[in-house]
Amino acid sequence: MNCKLSKIFFVAGNIRTKVWICVLIALVGYFIATLSSFYSNSRQAERLATLQTIHFPLARLSDETVNTFKNQIAKYENAFLTGETDQAIEGNHLSATILQLLEQMKKVSDQNTIFSPEAALIDELQKQYNEFYQLAAEVYLRTQSIETSLELQQKVQHLGNMQTRLLNDFLDLSQHLAHSVEQHIQDERRHAQTNTLFLGLLFVLVLISATLISRCFANRQLIEPLTHIQEMVVRFTQTREILRPPQGNQDDEINNLAASFWSMTEELKQTMVSKSYVDNIIKHMSGCLMVLSSDRTLIKINNNAATLLGFSEEELLGCQIDEFISNDTITVFKNFGLNVLARGEEVNNLEICLMTRQRTKIPALFSGSVMRSPDREIEAIICVVNDITQRKKTEEMLRKVAVERALAKTASLAAIGELTSSIAHEMRNPLSSIKMNIQTIQQNLGSKDALFSELAEITCQQSLRLETMLNDLLSYGKPxxxxxxxxxxxxxxxxxxxxxxxxxxxxxxxxxxxxxxxxxxxxxxxxxxxxxxxxxxxxxxxxxxxxxxxxxxxxxxxxxxxxxxxxxxxxxxxxxxxxxxxxxxxxxxxxxxxxxxxxxxxxxxxxxxxxxxxxxxxxxxxxxxxxxxxxxxxxxxxxxxxxx
Structure with a gap:
């Protein structure tokens, strides 16, 4: 089928040039797809870096701030209830930790302008907390004088309001940052799905375009000239007369092949080819040729076959061909090679292993066809063997490349798994504390209060369920x-x-x-x-x-x-x-x-x-x-x- 588009790619040159043009077309398509994939992956890497360096640290620091502030509140309340100044001093010591956490959050949020609202909120919380801490340090160290001082009582009431407001603000900030992390992860998932779909469609389009363009070019520059030569061969076998091909470019091997074939047919009309001439062609042909008798004995080989096996021609003639087939492929060779040829059918590209004089295995493709006498009896079996050692090495190299890519992907997934495991590990400690406290409450209640005992039992069961889930999560996230x-x-x-x-x-x-x-x-x-x-x-x-x-x-x-x-x-x-x-x-x-x-x-x-x-x-x-x-x-x- 003629392709009008191929006229654009008319090239007057040798086969190598035309093949390189086909390869260049494919490489251009591959380059386009690779650039698109590189750009998409770069953008996704930037977004993931933001998630890793800003979102996750902010959420973690916010949670630590909330927990530390709750711990400080508990110590202040214990100091207020018991009148012990040691608890108040311990609470004051936690203020440095909270201020340090807020300062770290401020530094992290300042790394990206999209976190400007959070940075402003953290600044405000720092100011509020400084005011709270100064008042708390003054009040809770004077707990014994609160009952006798109206001023201290008013400060305690004001301090309670500030404490409640600060705790709510810290909790709101923590929830906001946690929601931000979750939203960012969802956005990345959607981005990944969109990128995958886009790259898949782009690859298909590039593949189809490169295939169509290469096909049109190859059809115009290679297939049509070769088809013309094939028609010349068929016509010569039928009529012994063919037309002289038109004069073409001297660098075009196909055109030269057509001209050479025409010249050869002209010489064949005038000369007879001797048996020695045919033998000489067989011996020096590029492939490995073996001619077998009907009993599978070697009766003719060429130089390449003898060189490949490491024997001389005299040593090979008269031997059975299966003597030079390796043991691991002899069954396949007999069942799908020799038995098929014995039925008079052709064998094409059967993969076997030859055994040389040095007992070295050589992977090869075996093809064979039957030559019959005029009465349809099998006269000989023509076999061609091609060494595919280099092709096997290439396939092994490609397999190793695929394994290396899979290992790189596994390493990336392992990093994400380690992050998941660390988060789950941090959750186990407070969960264990909750479970122990519930069990202690349950033991102290006993049968005193059936309702609270039942609630404690339910809470304990749910804690065990959550602990099981965390263990499974640790197992799932750990590489x-x-x-x-x-x-x-x-x-x-x-x-x-x-x-x-x-x-x-x-x-x-x-x-x-x-x-x-x-x-x-x-x-x-x-x-x-x-x-x-x-x-x-x-x-x-x-x-x-x-x-x-x-x-x-x-x-x-x-x-x-x-x-x-x-x-x-x-x-x-x-x-x-x-x-x-x-x-x-x-x-x-x-x-x-x-x-x-x-x-x-x-x-x-x-x-x-x-x-x-x-x-x-x-x-x-x-x-x-x-x-x-x-x-x-x-x-x-x-x-x-x-x-x-």
């Missing part, structure tokens, strides 16, 4: 360090059964285990982390199953979607009510749960552990009822030797 070792599915299953024994007994659930992997298949995993994830899935299945229900666990080997490697597939299926179809897509999102009392981090941690192992986990409804969770783990053909 994982895999301690890989060899294990097996039966070993992992045995340790998991110990962990779920009590829950299984309480629910009366029956476990059906179907192991199609075998007992000796090694699985290279972090045993502790994998058992944690596996236990979470099975406990989830038990909790959703009815009384005396059944949970099915099966393991098998399957091929990945790209057919490049095998993978282990582990399924955990229950016969419960199943999953709401509208919520399937959110199963592994943090803090999303459909179970009463759940933290919403269990399945998120499961996905994190499995993905750190290079696999993935999915959840869906089973056609037979209930829910089914599937773990996919890569199983490489040759796993590295690990410690036992």
């Amino acid at each position: 994982l360090q895999l301690n890989l070792s060899r294990s097996s599915f039966p070993e992992l299953m045995q340790k998991t059964l110990v962990a779920i024994a009590q829950e299984k007994k309480n629910k009366g659930v029956i476990l059906e285990i179907n192991n199609s992997l075998g007992d000796d298949l090694p699985l290279v995993v972090d045993v502790e982390l994998f058992i944690r994830a596996f236990t979470n899935l099975i406990l989830n299945a038990i909790q959703w199953s009815p009384k005396e229900g059944t949970v099915q666990i099966s393991a098998r080997i399957a091929q990945s979607q790209d057919d490049q490697e095998n993978q282990v597939v582990i399924l955990v299926r229950d016969n419960g009510p199943g999953i709401n179809p509208e919520k399937i897509g959110r199963l592994f999102q943090p803090f999303f749960t459909t179970r009463e009392g759940g933290t919403g981090l269990g399945l998120a941690n499961v996905r994190k552990i499995i993905e750190y192992h290079g696999g993935m986990v999915t959840g869906n409804n089973s056609p037979d009822g209930g829910a089914v969770f599937t773990i996919f783990l890569p199983l490489l053909p040759q796993q590295p030797a690990m410690r036992a």
